[in-house]
Amino acid sequence: MRLSTFFLPTLKETPTEAQIVSHRLMLRAGMIRQTSAGIYAWLPLGHRVLKKIEQIVREEQDAAGAQELLMPTIQSAELWKESGRYDDYGKEMLRITDRHDREMLFGPTNEEMITDIFRAFVKSYRQLPLNLYHIQWKFRDEIRPRFGVMRGREFLMKDAYSFDIDAASARRSYQKMFLAYLRTFARMGLKAIPMRADTGPIGGDLSHEFIILAETGESGVFCHKDWLTLDVLQNAPGFDEDLQPFFDTYTSIYAATDEKHEPGNCPVPEADLVSARGIEVGHIFNFGTKYSKPMNAVVAGPGGEPVPVEMGSYGIGVSRLMGAIIEASHDDNGIIWPDAVAPFNVGLVNLKVGDAETDRVCQELYYKLRANGLEVLYDDRDERPGVKFADMDLIGLPWQLVVGPRGLKNGVVELKRRATGEKQELSVESALEKLSA
RNA sequence: CGGGGCGUAGCGCAGUCUGGUCAGCGCGCCAGUUUUGGGUACUGGAGGCCCCCGGUUCGAAUCCGGGCGCCCCGACCA
Numbered sequence: 001m002r003l004s005t006f007f008l009p010t011l012k013e014t015p016t017e018a019q020i021v022s023h024r025l026m027l028r029a030g031m032i033r034q035t036s037a038g039i040y041a042w043l044p045l046g047h048r049v050l051k052k053i054e055q056i057v058r059e060e061q062d063a064a065g066a067q068e069l070l071m072p073t074i075q076s077a078e079l080w081k082e083s084g085r086y087d088d089y090g091k092e093m094l095r096i097t098d099r100h101d102r103e104m105l106f107g108p109t110n111e112e113m114i115t116d117i118f119r120a121f122v123k124s125y126r127q128l129p130l131n132l133y134h135i136q137w138k139f140r141d142e143i144r145p146r147f148g149v150m151r152g153r154e155f156l157m158k159d160a161y162s163f164d165i166d167a168a169s170a171r172r173s174y175q176k177m178f179l180a181y182l183r184t185f186a187r188m189g190l191k192a193i194p195m196r197a198d199t200g201p202i203g204g205d206l207s208h209e210f211i212i213l214a215e216t217g218e219s220g221v222f223c224h225k226d227w228l229t230l231d232v233l234q235n236a237p238g239f240d241e242d243l244q245p246f247f248d249t250y251t252s253i254y255a256a257t258d259e260k261h262e263p264g265n266c267p268v269p270e271a272d273l274v275s276a277r278g279i280e281v282g283h284i285f286n287f288g289t290k291y292s293k294p295m296n297a298v299v300a301g302p303g304g305e306p307v308p309v310e311m312g313s314y315g316i317g318v319s320r321l322m323g324a325i326i327e328a329s330h331d332d333n334g335i336i337w338p339d340a341v342a343p344f345n346v347g348l349v350n351l352k353v354g355d356a357e358t359d360r361v362c363q364e365l366y367y368k369l370r371a372n373g374l375e376v377l378y379d380d381r382d383e384r385p386g387v388k389f390a391d392m393d394l395i396g397l398p399w400q401l402v403v404g405p406r407g408l409k410n411g412v413v414e415l416k417r418r419a420t421g422e423k424q425e426l427s428v429e430s431a432l433e434k435l436s437a
Numbered sequence: 438c439g440g441g442g443c444g445u446a447g448c449g450c451a452g453u454c455u456g457g458u459c460a461g462c463g464c465g466c467c468a469g470u471u472u473u474g475g476g477u478a479c480u481g482g483a484g485g486c487c488c489c490c491g492g493u494u495c496g497a498a499u500c501c502g503g504g505c506g507c508c509c510c511g512a513c514c515a
Contacts, residue, residue: 012464012476013449017508037507092514109515143438143513157515209515218514283515315515351474386475393475404474414474 001344003379007044010391020216022326023148025335029395031322038145038153045395046322048343050156053321054135056187056340057158064180064239066131066160071113073137077103079112082295094141106139111291111313114161118309119297125165125307128299129173133160135318147216149323150279156319162312165301167288170310174206174286175243177314181210181282182232182250188321189338190328192281193227195255206286209257211278214327221278223255224268279324286312329419335396336419344377346435347397351385351404361413361428362403369401372436393418401431 009030017034018024026032031046042050058068077095080086094106107113114132122130135158145153162173178194185192190212197209211221230253237246254268257278266273291297292308301307322341329336337343346369350362366378377397379388385404392400402414412425415434426434 009447011448015448016443016450019509034507138515140515144509144511146509151514155515159515280515317515320515384473384475384477386473386477389475391476402474406474 022323052341060184108140131162158316160314164310175247198259210282217277217279220258222261282316284314334394344375346399348378349402
């Protein structure tokens, strides 16, 4: 993509409404545009990152054996009356009526709908276990949306739902998602700590929140200091192996949100306890038959008897993750994208547009890098070098490849790693080689 | 939902108390000159229902009434 034609409205100054760093940087980097409280349009740069995050989530869900489908955002109130949540959900649920005065709602989550789909088609324990997920926009009419996309009213969420014949099988489904979540966040360069959490209005008895430690987080959290240095995937098993030992290991190291933490009754000595703030990027629940019973999601068991299925639900805040990643990875100059979610791999900077040799080398690099499978943002604008460097740092692409007449005179271009600031001068060939490795 | 703040050009703001001389500044944008390896300098230019509605007044961005929107703190919440 050529920056001269790419829609990238970067800002020098920060809009006043943005208080936390991820929100400020997303606005300044031209990634989002607020349209009303807690509702955002995703501009091309932000959209690219959103798609990257979504794709990683999808790949790990698929790897764990979940199957993707897509449910509608507008739901009928009837299913919610059946489960009893139509009244429970309160004002956070956006309710609407259609032209025939039918009660509808913009879905805040999909337990009811997936249960309805399940019960329509699944009749035997032999069709279990089953895990279905989708990645879809949700709406929750938050009392107070804030922090940009971190607590939006409309947000993109991956929600998966598992169905099992009994509690033991449900536990295994839960453990698969537990592992998938650790893998997902690790791929994005994040350390997400699974913490015992309240199940909240959704109900159930087994629940973990996946928390990124960050000062701007909304939740107070407590964990053993070992978490700070732990590599969660060090001894990770495959999805088909016995997950119990792995699960036991990582749930035995203390970590809890403040709702679950009891200061007087904490197994961790005070010296080893870290008190921090965190951003919840995922939440997994096992809630047994909370929905299957009232909604009559029943299958035939091995003896032919009707068995209400054991269910779990598993959420990842896809749009929130973007904010969380920026909170975890930025500096004074801007965003530092982890490679896996960067909107482009390389920013190619032409320091002197119009200089024949510089243009030629840039052109060559632009084509060859892309031919090698890299996504390249080529800054071919007629701007001063300072502007280009500042914008490049702001949008945070992992690599900057800087080409100018001064270097070319000595046969070199400059390759800069955004994360470390480390720069090296290389020949065009070795720069290509290094980036394509 | 309690408390606080804000709404003037794309962004950041001044002006409001004390009504007229008030449509302003910086950045950005357009044209030109200049400069050329970390947001260059200069000249010229475009761009505004001063959030909306009503009132007071000879006269309202400014005063009064009523709305709407946005942000922050708290409580609440995946």
